[in-house]
Amino acid sequence: NVLRTGNKTAALLTLLLDGGKAAVAVLLARAMAGEDAAQLAGLMAFLGHCFPIWLRFKGGKGVATFIGLILALNWALGLAVCATWLLAFAIWRISSLAAVAAASASTVWMAALGAHQLLLLGIALTVLVFFTHRANIDRLRAGTEPKFGGKK
Numbered sequence: 084n085v086l087r088t089g090n091k092t093a094a095l096l097t098l099l100l101d102g103g104k105a106a107v108a109v110l111l112a113r114a115m116a117g118e119d120a121a122q123l124a125g126l127m128a129f130l131g132h133c134f135p136i137w138l139r140f141k142g143g144k145g146v147a148t149f150i151g152l153i154l155a156l157n158w159a160l161g162l163a164v165c166a167t168w169l170l171a172f173a174i175w176r177i178s179s180l181a182a183v184a185a186a187s188a189s190t191v192w193m194a195a196l197g198a199h200q201l202l203l204l205g206i207a208l209t210v211l212v213f214f215t216h217r218a219n220i221d222r223l224r225a226g227t228e229p230k231f232g233g234k235k
Contacts, residue, residue, distance in 0.1 A: 085097045086178075086231075097147070098147045101132065101143065101147035101148050101151065102147045102148060102150050102151025102152075102154070103151055104128055104132070104148065104151070105125055105128035105129060105132070105148045105149075105151040105152035105155065106151040106152060106154060106155035107155075108124040108125060108127070108128040108152070109121045109122075109124050109125045109128070109152050109155035109156055110155050111124070112124035112125075113155075118200065121155075121156060122156065122201065122204045125152035125153075125155070125156060125204065126152075126204060126207065126208070128148060128151075128152060129145050129148050129149060129152060129208060129211065130211075132145050132148040133145045133148075133211065133215050143215075144179075144182070144212070144215040144216055144219075145211065145212060145215055146168075146182040146185075146186075146212065149164075149186065149208055149212060150164060150165060150168070150185075152208075153189065156198075156201060156204075157196070157198050157201065159196055160189070160192055160193060160196050160198050160201070163188075163192040163195075163196065164185050164188065164189050164192060165185075167181075167184060167185040167188040167189075167192070168181045168182065168184070168185035169181075171184040171185065172231070175230070176230040176231045176232065177223070177228055177229075177230050177231065178231060179216050179219035179220075179222075179223065179228060180219075180223055180228070182212060182216060182219075183212060183213060183216055183219075183220065186208065186209045186212035186213070187209055189205050189208070189209060190202060190205040190206055190209060193205050
């Protein structure tokens with residue numbers, strides 16, 4: 084969304100900060116209390132991003148936060164999810180479609196890469212990404228979701 088403003092620096096900083104806050108939460112929880120706490124911290128960072136109390140539960144869609152927490156939980160899995168997003172975006176040029184494709188593929192990647200302990204979290208996050216993108220999905224189905232670089 085920030086990239087649509089045309090400010091690439093702001094978009095990159097938003098991506099890094101949204102992903103970074105989840106990664107920091109995961110890494111701190113892992114260091115202090117182990118893997119289960121790391122997963123819980125990642126989920127809470129995601130929920131806090133998407134449904135912040137101080138914004139009346141109307142936050143972001145959580146894609147960068149999702150990617151940041153996955154990278155921190157399992158870097159190989161995170162890279163596979165990033166590659167999925169990039170490939171989907173390169174093909175369709177629609178960010179929301181790339182986001183739901185990457186979220187959907189994350190559980191497949193978890194199974195393929197042997198990260199079975201993350202499957203329950205992965206399913207929950209995928210459902211939440213679909214929930215936060217429900218308006219985008221409606222526009223995708225109607226054929227009205229804008230492509231990146233397309234006419235405004």
